Amino acid sequence: MARATRKLAAAELFERSLDMVARIGTEGYFVMVNHVRMGPEFIQSSYSVEWQTEYDLNAYHLRDPSFLWGLTNNGSRRWSEITLPDASGVMKRARRHGLIFGAVFSCGMQSKKSVLCVARDDRELSDEEMAALASWFDDYVKACTTKLAFSEKELAVLQCLANDMTVERAAAHLNISASAAKARLKTARDRFGVKTNTRIVAMALRSHLIA
DSSP, X not given: OOHHHHTSOHHHHHHHHHHHHHXXXXXXXXXXXXXXXTBOSEEEEOSOHHHHHHHHHTTGGGXXXXXXXXXXXXXXEEGGGOOSOOTTOHHHHHHTTTXXXXXXXXXXXXXXXXXXXXXXXXXXXXXXXXXXXXXXXXXXXXXXXXXXXXXXXXXXXXXXXXXXXXXXXXXHHHTSOHHHHHHHHHXXXXXXXXXXXXXXXXXXXXXXXXX
């Protein structure tokens, strides 16, 4: 996505995209970000209250093929493409609540997973809709994961270095002292335990925080 979008706070990115998510997932969505053993950093659902209540009371998350696929894979799948067994009939019960067609999107490591599910009652998601949701979810999870990784002031210096400026030229470009620029870089390096500016610039580039 555009650099301007990457600068959005995670919460703002989520709010700005809700219309698109709801337009594709007409019967609701479920999103869980950075789930670890102690629980997720963020979780929200717009499924019907009746389905959410039944789902939670019966602990369907332990038997839901779509959710289990998301916990053990990265990528995206339509529900109809998931081959995990549904011995408990969770998907059949979901259809009674209008969740007939849907898709799951997942990213992260096994110890920290993020999962998005959306549902419709009328048709499969198109390839274009799958791509749009996958792109948005990837950007949203990155925003959640990296929102505290670098300050805007640190990113400004890192962007200058990525543009082949020296620290001194970066400082002049940003109208700050060279010592201030060096201090920002040291703070960022220390946070991630790396020793060189080249490494910290590479990390910011891989996270798509600078270009």
